[in-house]
Amino acid sequence: xxxxxxxxxxxxxxxxxxxxxxxxxxxxxxxxxxxxxxxxxxxxxxxxxxxxxxxxxxxxxxxxxxxxxxxxxxxxxxxxxxxxxxxxxxxxxxxxxxxxxxxxxxxxxxxxxxxxxxxxxxxxxxxxxxxxx
Numbered sequence: 565x566x567x568x569x570x571x572x573x574x575x576x577x578x579x580x581x582x583x584x585x586x587x588x589x590x591x592x593x594x595x596x597x598x599x600x601x602x603x604x605x606x607x608x609x610x611x612x613x614x615x616x617x618x619x620x621x622x623x624x625x626x627x628x629x630x631x632x633x634x635x636x637x638x639x640x641x642x643x644x645x646x647x648x649x650x651x652x653x654x655x656x657x658x659x660x661x662x663x664x665x666x667x668x669x670x671x672x673x674x675x676x677x678x679x680x681x682x683x684x685x686x687x688x689x690x691x692x693x694x695x696x697x
Contacts, residue, residue: 578647580686589640601627605687613673613693639664653681
């Protein structure tokens with residue numbers, strides 16, 4: 565049976581998960597693929613906004629997907645981060661994203677996330693990007 569959550573516990577989980585969203589954007593923009601990959605649970609999965617139904621599963625595959633891309637300069641601007649705590653070990657989230665890449669027109673999208681508490685803290689269990697042009 566799950567432990568009863570206090571308001572303070574809910575706020576702490578919301579904060580930790582929202583911080584994970586921001587850390588993902590910052591580490592992605594720094595092309596720090598080891599750090600980005602470490603934000604996922606070992607069995608975590610992701611789908612890029614450009615291919616929201618094409619899941620990449622597991623840290624090794626996620627790392628390979630990021631390192632296979634051509635190098636580019638990016639800036640992810642995340643906002644409207646809303647975290648819903650399901651219990652002491654799981655949460656969901658939604659956030660808006662604006663992606664700037666060099667001379668290209670900015671892209672607008674969002675992320676739908678599932679978070680899981682691990683021995684190493686909160687991680688992405690699932691991160692699904694959606695473009696909303």
